[in-house]
Amino acid sequence: MSLNKITTCLWSDGQAEEAANYYISIFKNSKITHVQRYTEAGKEIHGQEPGSVLVVEFELNEYPFVALNGGPQVKFNESISFQIDCANQDEVDYYWQKLGEGGDEAKRQCRWLADKFGVSW
The missing domain is CATH 3.10.180.10 (2,3-Dihydroxybiphenyl 1,2-Dioxygenase, domain 1)
Structure with missing residues (x-):
C-alpha cells in the first residue's frame, strides 16, 4: 500500500x-x-x-x-504543471522529446512545454 x-x-x-x-x-x-x-x-x-x-x-x-x-468543459492551462527531477542532460532531452511530441509548440518556453493533451511539464 x-x-x-x-x-x-x-x-x-x-x-x-x-x-x-x-x-x-x-x-x-x-x-x-x-x-x-x-x-x-x-x-x-x-x-x-x-x-x-x-x-x-x-x-x-x-x-x-x-x-x-x-x-x-475544463481545459488544462499553465497554472498547474509537473516537474521531473533529472539526473543529467540526456534525461532532460529524453523527457523534452517524448513529452513534446505533438504538443503545443507555442507553449515551449522557459524550459516548459505542453504535451499533446495540454498538460504542462
Whole structure:
C-alpha cells in the first residue's frame, strides 16, 4: 500500500485511456492499475455509452494518477504543471522529446512545454 495520500486527477475529454497509455510508455516503473467504465446507470445524465472509459487509474514512477473522461468543459492551462527531477542532460532531452511530441509548440518556453493533451511539464 502506497504511503502517498495525494492522487493527481487529469481531466480529459474522451482521451483518458489514450493519455494514461501515453504517459506510462514514457516513464519507467509505470502501469495502469484500474479502468472504470460507464454503465447504463445514469446515462440520462452523463450521456456516455455503457462500456466507454470513465476513469483510468495509473502510476508514473509509483506516483498515483487518475485520468477522468469528464468532458470538454475544463481545459488544462499553465497554472498547474509537473516537474521531473533529472539526473543529467540526456534525461532532460529524453523527457523534452517524448513529452513534446505533438504538443503545443507555442507553449515551449522557459524550459516548459505542453504535451499533446495540454498538460504542462
